[in-house]
Amino acid sequence: MKRHLIAAATAIAAVALGATAVLAEPATVTIATEGAYEPWNFMGPDGTIKGFEVDLANDLCARMKVECKIVAQDWDGLIPALTAKKFDAIMASMIVTEKRLKVIAFSEPYAPTSAGILAEKAGPLGDLPGTGTTVDLGGDPAAVEAALAPLQTALAGKLVGAQVSTANAGFVDTYLAGVAEKREYKTVEQHDLDILAGRLDAIVEQTTAIGNTLSKPDFAGYAQVGPTFVGGVFGKGIAVGLRRDDTELKAKFDAAIAAAKADGTIERLAEQWLKVSFQ
DSSP states (O other): OOOHHHHHHHHHHHEEEEEEEHHHSEEEEEEEEEEEEEEEEEEEESSSESSSHHHHHHHHHHHHTTTEEEEEEEGGGGHHHHHSSSSSEEOSSSOHHHHTTTTOOEEOOSSSSOEEEEEEETTTTOTTTTTTOOEEEEEEEEHHHHHHHHHHHHTTOOOOEEHHHHHHHHHHHHHHHHTSEEEEESSHHHHHHHHHTSSSEEEEHHHHHHHHHHTSGGGGTTTEEEEEEGGGTTTTTTTOOEOOTTTHHHHHHHHEEEEEEHHTHHHHHHHIOOOOOOO
């Protein structure tokens, strides 16, 4: 009888220890990124995903006390895969827009956003009107219309590229419809190759991505031209995409992002990877 009691006590202790071990293991949050949007997120030579958002994701997971699993997903499949619960969150330079908010939720923004136009310096768009200025597309409609009128004249009949399902493509649809011919691309690399090959006159892109493109030797003859655009179709900043019912996870990301802003981590990573200051 005594042996049975000892055995039972040992079994209970083992179960308890096992339960404690399970409870001690941190939860895993799977974060999807595109892996093709340098310097925000991209595949390194060793096949691992690198970039500003990868380092930031790992920092935020550490603050939330969860294990971080980062996976690659084609850009145009990110939101459908999130809603299908193939992963928990998106960190892929995704801008918070009203259209996307109808489908998913977002954390507080971790980065601002601005966009511009890439074109050949010596080409017909090299002196595009408005170069060096900023246009707030969310401002007074009459002022926006006046600011864009010279740009629309210069881009009439031109071939303008943008990545599919992005705010950049939305800008072309909204302000250049009937003016320029839009060509959409699955990845940034594809439209970069096409402008080098002379199959595009201009590209609408985030300014940080333009800066990365211009750092490449093949693009020595190109520049950001025309105004820089903020607001309006370019949304409310870049944030973590989440399912609308994952309110607890959103709260954790919001707190982690606030802490990473407060202690300078996001600013440091922005300067390291994006070569810009958010302050």
